[in-house]
Amino acid sequence: MTSSFSELQLSPTIDRAVAEMGYTAMTPIQAQAIPVVLQGRDVMGAAQTGTGKTAAFSLPLLQRLLVHENSSTSPARHPVRALVLLPTRELADQVAQQVALYAKYTKLRSAVVFGGMDMKPQTLELKKGVEVLVATPGRLLDHIEAKNVVLNQVEYVVLDEADRMLDIGFLPDLQRILAYLPRQRTTLLFSATFSPEIKRLAASYLNDPVTIEVARPNETASTVEQRFYAAGEDDKRRALQQLLRTLEVKQAFIFVNSKLGCARLARALEREGFKTAALHGDKSQDERLKALEAFKCGEVDLLVCTDVAARGLDIKDVPAVFNYDVPFHAEDYVHRIGRTGRAGASGLAVTLVAPGDARLVAELEKLLKKKIAPEPLALEHERPRSREGRYGSADDAGRTSGRDRGRESGRESGREWGRGSAREDRPQRGFRSPAPAHDPFFDKPYEPSPGGTPAAWEAVEKVLAPPRNGVSPNIKPKRKIAALLKAGS
């Protein structure tokens, strides 16, 4: 088994790009998948988040494109020979940028198309001809139907985040796209999560595939410390703010289940003095890309987002992920917390569990195969809101910035795959462990907030009884649950 990129004997043009990016040792998924893709086999690949799946398929794919000449007699000099499909626009953008870097010294051309952007520049790119096309499904169909691109020369299809691409929301578009491709082709599926059902479905799209499972499917990255805190539905905002301060989280993704909730939480945190951006599907693409960029460059510390940002986004050294809401689908939890602890760095994942989340937590326990016991969280008393710079005031309070803590420890030697050199130039990010036991925040006895008494929670649990005979009981709307809590009954 090869373990370093240099042993792969890739084209010098690809090797040069790889070396330039600082890649030396391969990750397990890379070591296993690259040789198989180089053989031209179909692959179903599962590996934990942040372990370099993009390079695992794009490097050997580019190599194949270079070595195996396009045998077609098509007049088009640059037909699309490889198609990479992704479930979100930001992810398509990111993967396209990565592919472009890998292909930098080759003569292969690549392009990306996704929605929310002007069609025209994309059309121009396509008409010039590209060998590698990265896309989201809807916009690609637009271009196909407008005859801006022809896919009858495609030799390789990659479904990244394959389980998402094969789920019911995407499947119709995906089917339509696949219908335009030659039947004779190589198909590569990659994800960190595969349910047994999706695996079966996926198998029907593959031809004599090689299955590569570097980890147990659905396994979270081992470098992420996971914590769960109990919080009343009405206390979640305060709980979050308190945790952000006491853990001294420098930068974090904060996941919210709904777009509206996302917008609201972002606004509230902004008001509290946190440097915040919101990312969700109701924003214009321009705003979305700006929010992401601001977070990437450290201009913004908190990225409040929906599951649009749950998968694949690779932002270096984000120390923490908060689940303000428990995700609806347990596998999304795996992806969300995978935004931290990437490339061998360590990360912290904090999930707020409200009384109504019992069923979701049960699902999560089933997927993670471990018991979850949310810790109670003693909330400090409300502080006057006018205090400025709470967030940046850590130093005023005599605490250190917590820089780099917990980041170094998780890095194992020999797992350097291209992230070393630029690290020092990045703004400092990190999180500190919770305050010592005698910290005033933690010394206060736990006081359930009004509207969150244990008795009320019990009542709520009853409303959310587990399904009987496979039939779910009616779930009362949130407002009713809130009313129940308030009544304390």
Add this chain to the structure above:
DNA sequence: AAAAAAC
């Protein structure tokens, strides 16, 4: 109970 992906 939601989000995502096209105009």
